[in-house]
Amino acid sequence: MRPDPDRARRLLATKGWLADQPEDLRRQILSGAHIMERQPGEYVYAMGDAPTGIYALTSGRLKFVNYLSSGREVGTWITEPVDWFGEVSMFDRLPRLQSTIALDRCVVLHLPAAGFEAIVAACPAYWRNFGLILSGHLRTAMRFLEDVAAEASHIRVGRLLVMMAAGESEREVTAGVVVEVSQDQLASTTGLSRQSANKALKRLEGEGLVERRYGAVILTDPARLAALGR
Known part of the structure; x- marks a missing residue:
């Protein structure tokens, strides 16, 4: 099935960072961007690539x-x-500092570098709006680094699961939400061995906070999960 550009644009215009931006900025981004598709294992960009613009996953x-x-x-x-x-x-x-790789079939909106530069050249005040994406990522990274440095493995894993469920828009996480992530991915992201990540998940499951599924984790009590170690 081919991606639906109109659906992708409607989604971004009503949810997440773009939904909170001025109408003029939303219009310029959506009109200057194009939709791209990536299959599992394909790159959006690779570590070391030159800057090519900004992206949004739809x-x-x-x-x-x-x-x-x-x-x-x-x-x-x-x-x-x-x-x-x-x-x-x-x-x-x-x-680029990192490689970005599709885990599933992905649809991505891409605002090329030339379009980005044209927007901020015409209205330099929009640098601050784009800076909100950067500051949001920085805050998430700092919270995660604090957890990794200071907490036991099950707390690291638990807080990461809540952060992944909330996303960068920090949507409300309710009981029963499913986080699609493998044990290998959890281990890699938290800096744990696969065995340690598995033990952490078993402990969280034993405490009634999560349920393990193949390639996913169900958050049965996200409020208690987020409060671990607090």
């Missing part, structure tokens, strides 16, 4: 990864629909 899931000198892949995040990304390199004009 369906599917993407993972963000770095590679160690040994070649081992280290996952840093998994993004969900209506999340925006790729803004860092548009601010500093340096190569």
Whole structure:
């Protein structure tokens, strides 16, 4: 099935970062962007690529990864629909810090670099609006780093699951929400071994906070999960 550009644009215009922006900025972004599709394993961009614009996911899931000198892949995040990304390199004009790879069939909106530059050149005040994407990602990263540095493995995993369920728009997380993530992905993102991530999930399940499924985790008590270690 081919992606529906109109549906993708309607989704972004009503949810997430773009929905909160001025009408003129929304119009310029949506009219200057195009829709692209990626199959599982395909890249949106690769670590070291030149800046090519900013992106928004409208369906599917993407993972963000770095590679160690040994070649081992280290996952840093998994993004969900209506999340925006790729803004860092548009601010500093340096190569991409991470690779972004499709986990599922994905539909992505892409505002090319030329379109981005034209928008901020015509109205420099819009730099602040785009900066809100960057600051939101920075706040999420800082919260996650605090958890990784200070907490036990089951708390790391639990808080990561809540953050993934909420997304960058920090939507309300209700009981029964399903987070599609594998144990390998959880381990890579939290800096744990697969065995440690599995033990952490078993502990959370034993406490009635989650239910494990193949390739997914159900959050049965997200409020208690978010409060772990507080």
